[in-house]
Amino acid sequence: MRPSKRDEIVHKALQIFYENGFHATAMDTLVAKTGISKTSMYNHFKSKEDLIIAALRLRDEQFHEWFNKRIKELGTTPRSQLLAIFDALKEWFAQNEFSGCMFIKASSEYLDFNSPIHEISSDHKRSILNDINLLAEKAGAKDAKKLSCGLFLLMEGAISMAHLMHGTHSATEAKASARVLIAEALDDK
Amino acid sequence: MRPSKRDEIVHKALQIFYENGFHATAMDTLVAKTGISKTSMYNHFKSKEDLIIAALRLRDEQFHEWFNKRIKELGTTPRSQLLAIFDALKEWFAQNEFSGCMFIKASSEYLDFNSPIHEISSDHKRSILNDINLLAEKAGAKDAKKLSCGLFLLMEGAISMAHLMHGTHSATEAKASARVLIAEALDDK
DNA sequence: TAATTTGTGTACCGATCAGTATTTAAACTA
DNA sequence: TAGTTTAAATACTGATCGGTACACAAATTA
Numbered sequence: 001m002r003p004s005k006r007d008e009i010v011h012k013a014l015q016i017f018y019e020n021g022f023h024a025t026a027m028d029t030l031v032a033k034t035g036i037s038k039t040s041m042y043n044h045f046k047s048k049e050d051l052i053i054a055a056l057r058l059r060d061e062q063f064h065e066w067f068n069k070r071i072k073e074l075g076t077t078p079r080s081q082l083l084a085i086f087d088a089l090k091e092w093f094a095q096n097e098f099s100g101c102m103f104i105k106a107s108s109e110y111l112d113f114n115s116p117i118h119e120i121s122s123d124h125k126r127s128i129l130n131d132i133n134l135l136a137e138k139a140g141a142k143d144a145k146k147l148s149c150g151l152f153l154l155m156e157g158a159i160s161m162a163h164l165m166h167g168t169h170s171a172t173e174a175k176a177s178a179r180v181l182i183a184e185a186l187d188d189k
Numbered sequence: 190m191r192p193s194k195r196d197e198i199v200h201k202a203l204q205i206f207y208e209n210g211f212h213a214t215a216m217d218t219l220v221a222k223t224g225i226s227k228t229s230m231y232n233h234f235k236s237k238e239d240l241i242i243a244a245l246r247l248r249d250e251q252f253h254e255w256f257n258k259r260i261k262e263l264g265t266t267p268r269s270q271l272l273a274i275f276d277a278l279k280e281w282f283a284q285n286e287f288s289g290c291m292f293i294k295a296s297s298e299y300l301d302f303n304s305p306i307h308e309i310s311s312d313h314k315r316s317i318l319n320d321i322n323l324l325a326e327k328a329g330a331k332d333a334k335k336l337s338c339g340l341f342l343l344m345e346g347a348i349s350m351a352h353l354m355h356g357t358h359s360a361t362e363a364k365a366s367a368r369v370l371i372a373e374a375l376d377d378k
Numbered sequence: 379t380a381a382t383t384t385g386t387g388t389a390c391c392g393a394t395c396a397g398t399a400t401t402t403a404a405a406c407t408a
Numbered sequence: 409t410a411g412t413t414t415a416a417a418t419a420c421t422g423a424t425c426g427g428t429a430c431a432c433a434a435a436t437t438a
Contacts, residue, residue: 005415021298023212027396037416038397048396099300107353108297109210111288122353150366153346153359160345164296164311170342177339180373181366194385216426226386227427237426 006044009036014055018102022052022109049117052106056120059102063124068131078139082147082182085132085155086175093162093171100163101156128152139186147185151178195233198225203244207291211241211298238306241295245309248291252313257320267328271336271371274321274344275364282351282360289352290345317341328375336374340367 012034017025027048031038045051070088075081092098099105103121110117132155133148141147158174201223206214216237220227234240259277264270281287288294292310299306321344322337330336347363 019300021212021300023210024298024300026394028394037418039399039417040415042397043414100297104293104349104353105297108289108294109213111208111210111213113355118353122355125350125353146362146365149362150343150369153350153363153366154339154342156346156349157342157344158346160293160349161314161342164293164307164314166302166311173335173338174342176335177342177370180339181369184369184373215424217424226388228387228429229385231427232384 005036005040009034009041009044009051010054010058012036013051014058017052017055018059018105019097019099022106053116053120056102056106056117056124060120060124060127063102064127064131067128071135078135079182079186082132082135082139082151083175083178085151086158086171086178089155089158089162089174090168090171093159093168098162101159104160125156128155136185139182141185143185147181150181154178154181194225194229198223198230198233198240199243199247201225202240203247206241206244207248207294208286208288211295242305242309245291245295245306245313249309249313249316252291253316253320256317260324267324268371268375271321271324271328271340272364272367274340275347275360275367278344278347278351278363279357279360282347282357287351290348293349314345317344325374328371330374332374336370339370343367343370 013030016030016033020029027038027041030036030041041051045054067088070091071081071084074087075084103124107118107121112118129148129152132152133144136144136148136151154174154177158170161170162168202219205219205222209218216227216230219225219230230240234243256277259280260270260273263276264273292313296307296310301307318337318341321341322333325333325337325340343363343366347359350359351357
């Protein structure tokens, strides 16, 4: 098995699903836009849902890598890194390919809670929350769980609104509120 | 024109779109589940998109009415009403028909920024933010815009996460952070 | 009662959907 | 070089999609 072909399919499908939606992207569209034959696709994935799942797993990897790397680049201390979350978000929102959170979109289209698509999406969010929680603990928050939940919800709200309102504004607003939450969790004696 | 039939179609379509998704709900499904003939539907709406738009407008009305009413019932002062937002959300999340925000789902499926569906969704969110902002002003926040934006983002994050994680937890967490933001905006001299 | 509007049932349209069969060719492996 | 795996092109399947045509029934209006 040559893994490169499979990877090529997943990478290209991910991009097309992201900008077009899942139901709205037909397998024929994928064939037309990628130049890869349908036979090859069904050789590597037994169904469209399987391909979607693979794309979501790739996205999960990509996002985690980018998120944690960028936060560490934008902030030097755990505390500044907590705030840097929102600088990283702003950069993301500013990209013209930005089109919201892939997992929110996936779970919006596949509403069955038992669907693996829904499961992957919630797992993804849980692990992002976990990343933030580790940062909050390292920063010495008096209630790391409370702080990380607050920052996480601000982040999620900002992502949704950046998509809907089509701008980077929500990142700035989220950062302002994040500053308040961080100050309360770290400054108070 | 008898308006009752049109209303019946919109009300029933709203519910079905909400629990099944937009692309995933075929017009034939609507016919089967409502018992209303397809001819009648296309008599009142010139396309599926038109019906979706009507359903979203109804949802906007319904949500606003419920939201503002429930906040006023759950809180006596502007300040307690700001906090009551999250009690209202918790009630919403606890309903077993709850399946996330209809407008987030709509804009997740119809990704074209120029689509009227996208427009209705962003208008809806803007007016919710406006409702919160009015409350923040009445409460005497030193920076009402900042406070209302923060609470709004917490609310949006909580809605998304309640859907993904399938629980009411996010409302409680959002409320805890909201308390911090409200205290900072109202208590500090 | 006569005319008009509105809803229904049914059958249909061309397009498109996810997925498959078949054949042929190219590329890797032995 | 022979054999095996993988990709490709093409054409197809049955189901379903959004939307329409048509004939008929019920209710409203005049």
